[in-house]
Amino acid sequence: MKVIIAEKPSVAREIAKVFGATTKKDGYMEGKGYTFTWAFGHLLQLAPPQEYGFYGWNVQNLPMLPPKFKLSIRKVKTKEGMVDDPSVKKQLDIIKGLFDEATEIIVATDAGREGELIFRYIYYYLKCKKPFKRLWISSQTDEAIKEGFRNLKPGSDYDTLFNSAHCRSQSDWLVGMNATQALSLSSGTRAVLSLGRVQTPTLAMICSRFLENKNFVPQLYYQAAIQVDKEGQTFRAMSVESYKTKEEAQKIIDDVEDVASGFPTGGYVINVEAKPRKEPPPLLHDLSSLQQEANKKKGFTADQTLTLLQGLYESKLVTYPRTGSRYIGDDVFAEVPALLAKFTNHPDFGKQANLLLQSKLNKRSVNAKKVTDHHAILPTGETAHQLTPDKQAIYDLVVGRMLEAFNQDCIKEVTKITVESGSKFTASGTVIHTAGWRAIFNEADEEKKDEENASLPKVVQGEHLPVTNKALLEKQTKPKPLYNEASLLKALETAGKEIDDEELRYAMKESGLGTPATRAAIIETLIKRDYILREKKNLVPTATGLSVYNVVKSQKIAQAELTGTWEKRLEEIRSGASVADFQEEIKTYTRTITRELLQAGTLMKNT
């Protein structure tokens, strides 16, 4: 008997379906001589410090460097403290039973570093010795699964991938556990002051933006504005220059040849530019972009959106939620017309779905090369019954985005009018000719500047128009805004883009800080530690957060670059480089940062 093990039940079910296996058992399925079982993500984790004899939180134990890491069952929090998660324990027992019976194992966890780790941790924890092969597919359509099974790889092909995954895991443990205890113990507070490769740079981003914003000194500047009249329709034009002093701007105002100053047509149109502009539809959603949009439009936190979306996924209404890809492959695209047809009776989107079915679909979101473990989020087309208002809101964002993404470009005309009246003034305006994808939600362009006119009257070069009003405007330069959940998620995704070192930047380009599956949890961790709090929609540091930031801000652990350095080394390990060298470096770094924090934390008492 061959056992196929997937990362999660939904994938195991998909594969079983392709094989025509339909017999459902407790924790697995079977049929056609195969059994199909699954994990629920990581079932096992590196064992906590006490399992290596490091009891309590004690400076004597630091740095904790276990000679050999152990694995333990994922824990769950109960009234009695942390205990083995019973559902995990049960599933592991089921897997063990199946592995014991197996002649061969086929590894069908997600095709990536963590997927490999999920399987290997189970395999080694169960002390299993059965031979295994690897299914490596990047899309879960029937055809992709069949092709993958025709092309199974030897399990050992992925040994170096496991090595890199195991190193990632150990390194995060060593640095995180030791740094956390070192800072917590030396600070003298009884609180847990956690630090980690991902959470600490995230905290640093929030704190540094907060301080920059708080210490920002606004600069005053001045601009002149005029109101021009074209046959009763007026528009506002701004001085091309802005001025540091009021006097300079007043001079521009004084020179304006307005009606009140005795010039009936003192506005000379010296130029009219009208350019059509195509605006392509947005890409389909990945988790992060959906979390950002839901935060902007509905005020949901990243964590709320993930929970709601997981609920929709479990009711089979949307595809896999924790994806980092905004694309679909050609195989999924082929199903899109049938999918759209399921929404032609939708109360809000029905009309748009019908229209879209009659036109050529935009393929901007179709790119198989940009589909990683999972494709972009789509509705499945199953009928939704009685969703809670919040779930409905998320579902509608997913459906609406699908309709946008396959829609036509929005065609705009951007007009710029230059008027001379003493000096030069410009007015710009945008008119939408063909709404295209913008018809779906029918919302104003959020990027539209407040100075922009919604629409401008038709004027031609050479016209002399009356200037009916003028004003001197006092303005202030603005600081970068505080982070909110949407802007922080985006910053985490792109963290590393500004790294100077080209190799580190490259190593981080696909990853950023954290992963789609973990970013919401990172924000919640910082809140739980009382490092940050939500103030309206903004994320601002607390006094505790700021004092931790002050202690670590110039250390490596507070820089996104640390992830870049690790990613570069982990990729080298995946290509066969020495594991021992990197492990030795991490140990050395662990000793250093532990020593530094044991000293630095004492400073916190005085801040």
Add this chain to the structure above:
DNA sequence: GCAAGGTC
């Protein structure tokens, strides 16, 4: 009491 990673 602690990391980051995955998922029900």
